[in-house]
Each structure stands twice: as C-alpha cells, then as structure tokens.
Amino acid sequence: xxxxxxxxxxxxxxxxxxxxxxxxxxxxxxxxxxxxxxxxxxxxxxxxxxxxxxxxxxxxxxxxxxxxxxxxxxxxxxxxxxxxxxxxxxxxxxxxxxxxxxxxxxx
Amino acid sequence: xxxxxxxxxxxxxxxxxxxxxxxxxxxxxxxxxxxxxxxxxxxxxxxxxxxxxxxxxxxxxxxxxxxxxxxxxxxxxxxxxxxxxxxxxxxxxxxxxxxxxxxxxxxxxxxxxxxxxxxx
Numbered sequence: 001x002x003x004x005x006x007x008x009x010x011x012x013x014x015x016x017x018x019x020x021x022x023x024x025x026x027x028x029x030x031x032x033x034x035x036x037x038x039x040x041x042x043x044x045x046x047x048x049x050x051x052x053x054x055x056x057x058x059x060x061x062x063x064x065x066x067x068x069x070x071x072x073x074x075x076x077x078x079x080x081x082x083x084x085x086x087x088x089x090x091x092x093x094x095x096x097x098x099x100x101x102x103x104x105x106x107x
Numbered sequence: 108x109x110x111x112x113x114x115x116x117x118x119x120x121x122x123x124x125x126x127x128x129x130x131x132x133x134x135x136x137x138x139x140x141x142x143x144x145x146x147x148x149x150x151x152x153x154x155x156x157x158x159x160x161x162x163x164x165x166x167x168x169x170x171x172x173x174x175x176x177x178x179x180x181x182x183x184x185x186x187x188x189x190x191x192x193x194x195x196x197x198x199x200x201x202x203x204x205x206x207x208x209x210x211x212x213x214x215x216x217x218x219x220x221x222x223x224x225x226x227x
Contacts, residue, residue: 001169032211034213034214036152036214038152043202043217043218043219043220044144044152044202044214044217045217046207046213046214046215049207049212049213055213055215085151087151087152089152089154089213089214091211091212091213092211094157094166094167095154095166095167095168095169096142096154096157096166097154098144098151098152098153098154099151100151101151101152
C-alpha cells in the first residue's frame with residue numbers, strides 16, 4: 001500500500017502569509033494526487049487534482065505542484081476563510097490513501 | 108445540482124452489522140465510480156472502499172477487508188456499504204463521495220455523512 005506523509009502537521013500563520021504544505025508518497029504515483037480542504041463540521045472540498053490542476057471555482061491563490069513522490073500545496077496569500085485542515089490523497093492505486101492532514105491555524 | 112445523501116448510521120453493538128446507503132441525484136450515476144470515506148471523531152480522513160461504475164473494480168482498505176462489502180444499484184442511483192463484525196474502531200462519520208470520472212479521479216462531491224457508533 002502507498003503511504004502518504006504531510007509536513008508540517010500543524011501550521012500557524014497570519015492573513016496574507018504565503019503557506020506551503022508538503023505531501024510525500026512512499027512510492028511513485030506520477031501525478032495522481034489531489035488536495036482537499038476541510039473545515040470543522042463540514043465535508044471535505046476538492047481543491048486540486050492531477051497534482052496541479054485547480055478545481056473549478058477554487059480561488060487562484062491555491063496552487064499545486066510535484067510529481068512522483070513529492071508534492072506541494074501553496075496558498076499564495078492566506079485569507080481568513082482558508083483556516084482549515086488540508087489533506088492530500090493518492091489516486092494511483094487502491095487503497096486510495098489520504099495523508100494525515102495539516103491544520104492551518106491563525107497566528 | 109449534485110446531491111449525495113447518506114443514511115443508515117446509528118448505535119450498534121460490537122460484532123453486529125449495519126448497512127449504509129447513499130442516495131445520489133443530479134448526475135448520471137452510472138457514469139462514475141463511487142467511494143466511502145470515514146472520519147473517526149477528531150481524526151483524519153480514511154478511505155474505506157471504492158467501486159467502479161459497473162461494479163467491475165472494487166477496492167477496500169486493509170482495515171475493513173473481509174468485513175465490509177460495497178455495492179451499487181445503478182437503477183436506483185444508490186451506493187451501499189454492508190458492514191459486518193463491527194468493532195469499536197469502526198466508529199466514525201461515514202461519507203459517500205463521487206469520483207469525477209471512472210478511474211484514478213478525485214472526489215468532487217461529498218455527502219454530509221452518517222454517523223456510526225460501535226459500542227456496547
């Protein structure tokens with residue numbers, strides 16, 4: 001099974017900050033990686049798929065990059081509504097594992 | 108508008124069974140793979156199981172393999188999860204999620220979840 005790790009697990013940042021979250025896969029997954037945002041009490045929301053393709057309706061301050069085993073999610077200028085937990089997910093093979101999550105909190 | 112509505116959750120004793128359902132609307136159900144994802148209280152997301160559009164490809168997390176069975180009824184636009192031999196660690200909010208395509212595609216729509224509590 002493919003394992004995903006995320007770093008950091010917790011991030012404290014201010015509005016306007018540039019934020020980067022890293023996701024690493026235990027083996028190569030090409031570009032079969034998605035990023036989700038989850039707010040408390042809500043279902044996850046798809047942000048990015050195919051490692052770098054922005055889902056329709058998602059603000060352009062979100063971007064993704066990477067391929068193989070290392071991926072990043074970047075928020076160029078953090079907004080108040082971006083404080084949430086972010087998960088990566090590999091779609092290369094079953095089981096479709098998620099990373100452990102990165103909580104982005106207000107500094 | 109795409110809607111996914113889960114049902115069937117509740118309080119169940121360890122070792123017993125439960126069947127979850129997900130009613131889908133607003134899209135052509137039999138064009139898409141579907142998945143179950145769970146989240147234990149205060150924990151992260153865990154993919155549970157997925158099924159292709161025609162039920163020809165099915166996958167399970169190791170934690171549920173042999174105990175859970177995913178199925179779908181395309182005529183009824185419905186997804187199911189039969190959960191047997193339930194354990195305390197199966198306690199979670201169970202989400203139904205739609206894949207954006209037929210293979211290796213992300214989950215673009217999610218339901219609001221149904222809560223399963225396994226306790227004596």
